[in-house]
Amino acid sequence: QKEVEQNSGPLSVPEGAIASLNCTYSDRVSQSFFWYRQYSGKSPELIMSIYSNGDKEDGRFTAQLNKASQYVSLLIRDSQPSDSATYLCAVKRGYQKVTFGTGTKLQVIP
Amino acid sequence: GAVVSQHPSWVICKSGTSVKIECRSLDFQATTMFWYRQFPKQSLMLMATSNEGSKATYEQGVEKDKFLINHASLTLSTLTVTSAHPEDSSFYICSVQGPTSSGNTIYFGEGSWLTVV
Numbered sequence: 752q753k754e755v756e757q758n759s760g761p762l763s764v765p766e767g768a769i770a771s772l773n774c775t776y777s778d779r780v781s782q783s784f785f786w787y788r789q790y791s792g793k794s795p796e797l798i799m800s801i802y803s804n805g806d807k808e809d810g811r812f813t814a815q816l817n818k819a820s821q822y823v824s825l826l827i828r829d830s831q832p833s834d835s836a837t838y839l840c841a842v843k844r845g846y847q848k849v850t851f852g853t854g855t856k857l858q859v860i861p
Numbered sequence: 862g863a864v865v866s867q868h869p870s871w872v873i874c875k876s877g878t879s880v881k882i883e884c885r886s887l888d889f890q891a892t893t894m895f896w897y898r899q900f901p902k903q904s905l906m907l908m909a910t911s912n913e914g915s916k917a918t919y920e921q922g923v924e925k926d927k928f929l930i931n932h933a934s935l936t937l938s939t940l941t942v943t944s945a946h947p948e949d950s951s952f953y954i955c956s957v958q959g960p961t962s963s964g965n966t967i968y969f970g971e972g973s974w975l976t977v978v
Contacts, residue, residue, distance in 0.1 A: 783966075848907070
């Protein structure tokens with residue numbers, strides 16, 4: 752079992768729809784969770800971080816964390832073509848190194 | 862603004878030569894930096910953890926004598942690809958672990974494209 756699992760996609764959604772990206776992790780004592788966006792040929796950029804169960808909203812983005820089920824998700828409302836990228840889920844425990852998923856490619860169709 | 866600065870953004874070198882990539886933490890002192898490599902359309906691969914004032918910790922399968930890492934100060938880590946070969950052509954990205962106040966968030970540099978000809 753991979754430490755952090757993501758569906759590689761591509762996930763295709765029409766413009767204006769909600770994109771739902773999911774991530775599961777294996778280390779039950781993970782404490783910090785991050786979502787990064789990576790455009791082709793560019794380095795990852797941080798979108799959101801979440802540390803406690805529940806939802807965290809930032810603009811069109813909502814991160815959801817469920818530690819009991821060991822999953823974290825990212826919702827993108829009103830998806831735009833500019834949201835087309837690969838989304839990386841990252842998980843961290845304390846001062847351990849962060850573990851990245853392989854990413855989900857999102858395509859927003861105009 | 863940028864938290865991590867990486868230089869150069871792209872470099873072309875001849876096979877057999879060495880090339881150095883710099884990674885600077887701009888906003889805070891970083892005792893730990895990370896170096897990743899990413900081939901086209903593939904996922905990030907952690908190469909090594911750079912520790913200020915001590916030897917880097919390399920991931921399994923990464924040649925420490927080929928990929929030299931120096932972390933001489935709290936704001937600068939360098940990766941030197943020695944005796945580069947075409948198969949070393951890749952996107953190299955450094956990252957910095959932020960302070961506790963940031964939740965130890967990982968911030969990435971802009972990345973460096975290396976092409977070995």
